Amino acid sequence: MQAANSHRLTPYLFLAPAGLVLAVALLYPIGYMVYASFLDWNPSQKINEAAFVGLRNYANLLVDPAFRESLWVTIKFASVVVSLEMLLGVGLALLLDRKLRGMTLLRTLFILPMMIAPIVVGLMWRYMYHPTVGTFNRALKGLGLPPVEWLSDSNWALVSIIIADIWQWTPFIFILALAALQSLPKSAMEAARIDGATGWQQILHIKLPLMMPVLIVTCLLRLIDAFKVLEVVLVLTNGGPGLSTEILSLRIARTASEFRELGKAAAMSNYLLLFLMVLTLAMFFYSKATERRAARLRAEAEGAH
Amino acid sequence: MSAQSEAERQHPAFYALLVALVVMSVGPIVLMLITSLRLNVEIMSDTSSLLFVPTLRNYEAVLCDVLWYEPKGVDSCDPTFGRALGNSLFIATIATIITLVLGCMAAYAIVRFRFYGRDGLSLMTLLMRMVPPAVLLVPVFGIWTFQFCVGDQCAAGTHxxxxxxxxxxxxxxxxxxxxxxxxxxxxxLEEAARIDGAGPFRVFFLIVLPIIRPGLAAAAIFTFRIAWNEFLLANALTDRKTRTVPVTIVNSLTEYNIDWGVIMATGMLLAIPPIIFTFIASRQIITGMTAGAVKG
Known part of the structure; x- marks a missing residue:
């Protein structure tokens, strides 16, 4: 009796510590933030001294030109970065999917940019974009071309952070696409080759459609991460010049620490969170649906035998 | 034989592309290393050559108070960075250990005792993954400064x-x-151990943990990387004594007169542990990265 009781309790004992930490340090803060978004609150007040203002923060944000500008910059940044990275990453994976002896080393070198702190990535690129001693302007000078104001020209600044992000995250897409390619069924490839399909035909009609489920999940994962980028931009431009590179995460951080409007920052965070939640749920249900379809196809194939 | 000759029969342009890719992905890191080995006067001079005498002066300036000898040519010693390095190491290591222990136990309970299923778990993982640190900034700052207090000591400002x-x-x-x-x-395996009279905790620690060691390595590297690299929350939660390295780097970045040699040395020191992990355990890292997307 005693033994059976302790056996029934064991799973709860194993789960309790993790559950407790998640509840106290993740779920509670998120709930707290939802509440704080209805307050007019500055960092020197305790939260119960802050005035309740209902939906005012949300309404103000919708007509706040700086917020809308920053939302637009974020969407521009995320969509450009993700589409270019998908294009490059998948292209490279298709190109490099062959028997190569140094492949392991190559993959190791490719993941280095992702492992390094975003702060350090920002540092490296800030040095390379330096107006006089930076690598790019030195190269331009060597070619006899005029220097470019990479970070202080409002047209170039966004391009500069996009280049840095592409450098850091294209390998992520490449690695996932390569893993997807290498797990494709060999039989389909062979059948295509026997039928005389050219390289392009194989890619367009067989490889890409078969990789599609993984590619869509990869794309959404990367999109979610692109909305979280903060440190690289902070080090490179700190949102400037003007508001030209002030992405939403950075605006939230500055609203909280520089403008000291915690309620407004919380409301902004909620907008961002809602948006990301829609993306995440779309991704989850998409991958569930493809899984179910694959299972059904497999069952039908087995039934046919 | 055939596999080998197949591996070697590639177009020369293909190898050129490979070299270009490697240069592109590693180039900036190498450039940072080179810059960290030069003096700032030299970096800022107009006529820079690829040939230079490497110096460890920048590293000595950064690490001056933890070195076992008195560095020459460093006039004033700023102890900020040495202390930050200690803080970063302590925080990242302890956070990794605690996460692994709690994570292992929870994962084991979910798999073996059929808790609310893998679907619920994967949805929750995804939802948590989507929360940007910037979103946590306001609530965590508020709660850690005003609510999580024991006596006079609040969670904000401590490791x-x-x-x-x-x-x-x-x-x-x-x-x-x-x-x-x-x-x-x-x-x-577990049933056999249980028949031999081992309790659930012994089964877990002596049977399960040793088998999933590769998974533990992947999880440890991912956790360490995030705890070691994170800036935003550390910036909000630490004070002068508990600051981590990313926070000190951002604080020492000014608009003008950046000492590039010293700051690149700092950046290099922050980048070295992740680089080492990548070389030791790239396979586990790739497994960890693909597990989320490829397996669904």
């Missing part, structure tokens, strides 16, 4: 405050990775 949020941020992902490894542990 443990930062560790707590890092553990919470990493747990969902770690549980997700580990459960995908635990699923593969044959249940017969």
């Amino acid at each position: 443990w405050g930062v560790i707590l949020i890092y553990v919470a941020m990493n747990l969902p992902f770690v549980i997700w990775i580990l459960q995908s490894f635990i699923v593969q542990v044959p249940i017969q």
